[in-house]
Amino acid sequence: MSSAVSAEANGDGKIASVRDVYKSFGSFQVMNGLSLDFKPGAITTILGPSGTGKSVLLKHMVGLLEPDAGMVSVFGKDIWRIEERERAKLRKRFGVLFQDGALFGSMNVYDNVAFPLRKHTEMPEKDVGEIVTYRLKEVGLEAAWKKFPSEISGGMKKRAGFARALVLNPEIVLFDEPDSGLDPVRTSLLNDVILKIHSEDRGTYVVVTHDIRTARKVSDYVGLIWQGRVVYYGPAAEAFASDDPFVRQFLAGDSVGPLGMD
Ligand SMILES: Nc1ncnc2c1ncn2[C@@H]1O[C@H](COP(=O)(O)OP(=O)(O)OP(=O)(O)O)[C@@H](O)[C@H]1O
Ligand SMILES: [Mg+2]
Numbered sequence: 001m002s003s004a005v006s007a008e009a010n011g012d013g014k015i016a017s018v019r020d021v022y023k024s025f026g027s028f029q030v031m032n033g034l035s036l037d038f039k040p041g042a043i044t045t046i047l048g049p050s051g052t053g054k055s056v057l058l059k060h061m062v063g064l065l066e067p068d069a070g071m072v073s074v075f076g077k078d079i080w081r082i083e084e085r086e087r088a089k090l091r092k093r094f095g096v097l098f099q100d101g102a103l104f105g106s107m108n109v110y111d112n113v114a115f116p117l118r119k120h121t122e123m124p125e126k127d128v129g130e131i132v133t134y135r136l137k138e139v140g141l142e143a144a145w146k147k148f149p150s151e152i153s154g155g156m157k158k159r160a161g162f163a164r165a166l167v168l169n170p171e172i173v174l175f176d177e178p179d180s181g182l183d184p185v186r187t188s189l190l191n192d193v194i195l196k197i198h199s200e201d202r203g204t205y206v207v208v209t210h211d212i213r214t215a216r217k218v219s220d221y222v223g224l225i226w227q228g229r230v231v232y233y234g235p236a237a238e239a240f241a242s243d244d245p246f247v248r249q250f251l252a253g254d255s256v257g258p259l260g261m262d
Helices: 003-009 054-061 084-091 109-120 125-138 154-166 184-201 212-218 236-240 245-252
Strands: 016-025 028-038 043-047 069-074 094-097 172-176 204-208 221-226 229-235
Touching: 016 054, 028 054, 028 069, 028 229, 043 184, 043 212, 054 069, 054 172, 054 204, 094 154, 109 125, 109 154, 125 154, 125 184, 154 172, 154 184, 184 204, 184 212, 204 212, 212 236, 221 236, 221 245, 229 236, 229 245
Parallel strands: 043 204, 043 221, 094 172, 172 204
Antiparallel strands: 016 028, 016 069, 221 229
């Protein structure tokens, strides 16, 4: 590799950084110069109205979508200036919890959680079993290991998805609305699990949510996205005390303010 290429491939040295990213689907512009540096070891929540590009942002971070312009760097690498093979390796350092848990319906909870280990490592089954049991215990699903996704509740599916996202010891964990479809008590329990595991594993967590209570409970930092840009970013305590009109409107759930329907 020439030195010019390796300097470019170096990204900016941060664990996860999105710089001036533009992305459109057809004529529809979703990302509009979005920039955000994620603080290593912290939980950053991403708030924003529906359709504003939050899930698209997560897909860019994990290298499932390529920006039209701008840079996405993870683990110090500009992920679109490296080869697909290397990008695939970087993906394994992420844990992703999709909106619906995305469990395989044909596998029980145990096999779902074991899946990444069996797919990406040569680990003997005994070691797989130890890790799976440890993670299932951590999310409170030890007793449900034999059940199939159709036999468990929404909250349990989320927790199983979380356990699966953790088995490869990811340095970055992305949560796309971990609380969607959960009642307030289950949301709160799931948030407790997120906080407990974060305090042990100390990963860099990005949590997309609509739920202000989730944001209040788990955030170290808060980013507010609107129309494909970050319109506010700051430490959680500042965000929740902020006079910023975008933040005030979103936190208050107000129809009047700078956040419009378009
Ligand atoms: N692969 C795709 N092809 C075409 N359009 C897409 C694609 N992915 C996302 N979009 C569009 O981009 C916009 C942003 O989508 P995104 O899923 O990021 O929204 P979001 O902020 O996560 O919303 P929600 O809070 O409802 O989950 C939407 O209008 C969506 O229809
Ligand atoms: Mg979404």
